[in-house]
Amino acid sequence: xxxxxxxxxxxxxxxxxxxxxxxxxxxxxxxxxxxxxxxxxxxxxxxxxxxxxxxxxxxxxxxxxxxxxxxxxxxxxxxxxxxxxxxxxxxxxxxxxxxxxxxxxxxxxxxxxxxxxxxxxxxxxxxxxxxxxxxxxxxxxxxxxxxxxxxxxxxxxxxxxxxxxxxxxxxxxxxxxxxxxxxxxxxxxxxxxxxxxxxxxxxxxxxxxxxxxxxxxxxxxxxxxxxxxxxxxxxxxxxxxxxxxxxxxxxxxxxxxxxxxxxxxxxxxxxxxxxxxxxxxxxxxxxxxxxxxxxxxxxxxxxxxxxxxxxxxxxxxxxxxxxxxxxxxxxxxxxxxxxxxxxxxxxxxxxxxxxxxxxxxxxxxxxxxxxxxxxxxxxxxxxxxxxxxxxxxxxxxxxxxxxxxxxxxxxxxxxxxxxxxxxxxxxxxxxxxxxxxxxxxxxxxxxxxxxxxxxxxxxxxxxxxxxxxxxxxxxxxxxxxxxxxxxxxxxxxxxxxxxxx
Numbered sequence: 423x424x425x426x427x428x429x430x431x432x433x434x435x436x437x438x439x440x441x442x443x444x445x446x447x448x449x450x451x452x453x454x455x456x457x458x459x460x461x462x463x464x465x466x467x468x469x470x471x472x473x474x475x476x477x478x479x480x481x482x483x484x485x486x487x488x489x490x491x492x493x494x495x496x497x498x499x500x501x502x503x504x505x506x507x508x509x510x511x512x513x514x515x516x517x518x519x520x521x522x523x524x525x526x527x528x529x530x531x532x533x534x535x536x537x538x539x540x541x542x543x544x545x546x547x548x549x550x551x552x553x554x555x556x557x558x559x560x561x562x563x564x565x566x567x568x569x570x571x572x573x574x575x576x577x578x579x580x581x582x583x584x585x586x587x588x589x590x591x592x593x594x595x596x597x598x599x600x601x602x603x604x605x606x607x608x609x610x611x612x613x614x615x616x617x618x619x620x621x622x623x624x625x626x627x628x629x630x631x632x633x634x635x636x637x638x639x640x641x642x643x644x645x646x647x648x649x650x651x652x653x654x655x656x657x658x659x660x661x662x663x664x665x666x667x668x669x670x671x672x673x674x675x676x677x678x679x680x681x682x683x684x685x686x687x688x689x690x691x692x693x694x695x696x697x698x699x700x701x702x703x704x705x706x707x708x709x710x711x712x713x714x715x716x717x718x719x720x721x722x723x724x725x726x727x728x729x730x731x732x733x734x735x736x737x738x739x740x741x742x743x744x745x746x747x748x749x750x751x752x753x754x755x756x757x758x759x760x761x762x763x764x765x766x767x768x769x770x771x772x773x774x775x776x777x778x779x780x781x782x783x784x785x786x787x788x789x790x791x792x793x794x795x796x797x798x799x800x801x802x803x804x805x806x807x808x809x810x811x812x813x814x815x816x817x818x819x820x821x822x823x824x825x826x827x828x829x830x831x832x833x834x835x836x837x838x839x840x841x842x843x844x845x846x847x848x849x850x851x852x853x854x855x856x857x858x859x860x861x862x863x864x865x866x867x868x869x870x871x872x873x874x875x876x877x878x879x880x881x882x883x884x885x886x887x888x889x890x891x892x893x894x895x896x897x898x899x900x901x902x903x904x905x906x907x908x909x910x911x912x913x914x915x916x917x918x919x920x921x922x923x
Contacts, residue, residue, distance in 0.1 A: 429902060457703075460699070481662045484665075485489055485716065486709050491663065492669050520532045523835045524912065530779060560732050561745070613759065624750025627751065630744065643717060672704075673705075694849070760830035767801050779899070833863045834859060
């Protein structure tokens with residue numbers, strides 16, 4: 423069914439110049455902007471929210487090892503992303519890379535998984551933001567009703583859905599709408615606001631690490647790896663791996679740097695530097711922060727939407743001055759994570775719509791801001807709805823499994839491209855590409871298999887829905903497929919695999 427047709431490098435380069443219409447995304451991002459996008463989208467719910475859940479439910483104080491394990495898996499993927507981004511500096515990230523290397527259907531699967539990654543990531547961070555925001559208001563004697571500050575559904579350890587009595591998580595919905603409004607202003611304005619918020623976030627994290635270090639109670643680290651409860655994935659070494667698959671969510675933001683390639687001033691150099699810089703900075707901060715949090719408070723206390731606040735509060739009056747700063751840092755920091763992540767989702771939608779994979783409404787650029795305004799609001803609206811009704815733990819695991827699958831395919835794709843297109847210029851080259859690519863595939867798949875069965879079931883349902891959409895809409899509306907039909911001789915047999923020229 424000709425599922426493996428591929429784009430040529432020439433056609434991708436043509437797209438960077440705006441295609442036939444000559445209308446293109448505006449190049450205005452430098453290395454600092456790209457690094458800030460990577461750090462901004464990466465440091466969010468992972469450090470302010472999921473650290474507590476991973477420690478309390480799976481790894482204990484050894485959650486710092488989980489962050490290190492997830493970082494190793496991300497490093498393999500980041501190196502592969504960097505090579506792809508230097509070769510193909512086009513919006514769309516892994517979706518675009520797969521379209522050029524492995525064919526349309528694989529590209530669609532990756533793009534569909536990236537929707538799962540980015541859209542649900544925004545929703546997950548919004549739920550965490552809501553927890554910090556309501557705590558901040560409560561500290562100032564302003565109390566939101568539980569009916570409008572939490573999801574109507576929760577998910578217990580037995581996999582059962584339970585009603586909470588809530589109606590909608592209104593703060594989570596409101597922050598997604600606010601972030602969407604900022605993104606509709608334009609790329610330069612969004613990048614400036616994001617850079618300012620990232621600065622505030624990093625400052626607060628450094629304050630927590632620096633001040634909290636002097637109040638660590640070493641007894642909270644014993645045992646560093648709690649004994650397994652008898653269930654795989656609940657403490658012990660299997661718990662460390664399970665926690666790594668959950669906190670992998672905390673690293674996915676570096677992928678947002680590659681979605682910015684078409685708006686970077688020097689994409690072949692800047693994107694690679696931005697990718698690796700953001701990953702290194704975030705890894706150091708994650709490990710340090712997880713050690714401080716589990717040292718300030720017993721890990722069992724951290725299974726809350728605002729674990730950093732709880733850990734600082736448990737340290738006593740000596741750190742009471744830090745509590746309002748933690749709340750402000752989390753509120754600003756999680757907002758910046760949503761902004762950068764939603765930006766990535768919108769650019770992926772833009773690339774898929776430009777290819778005819780989804781509705782063209784997502785690729786229409788505003789004449790003044792050069793932003794896909796309608797697509798921005800559609801994406802923001804969907805993320806807001808999910809944030810309003812679903813709990814954070816379910817969203818976090820779904821984001822992780824979708825991302826891990828996309829990363830595994832990217833790691834395989836960079837190896838494939840070395841053999842199928844060895845002549846292409848590669849400003850950034852992965853050394854020992856076969857071991858690195860295989861290690862990336864193996865570690866990503868290993869973390870995927872540590873996730874619970876119900877997460878796999880949800881992924882299967884998501885993929886099934888994606889396949890139905892592909893054959894129901896995308897296959898028939900593909901612009902690449904249409905161009906091949908027009909260029910083929912009247913009675914010529916169509917090839918099963920063809921690269922667009």
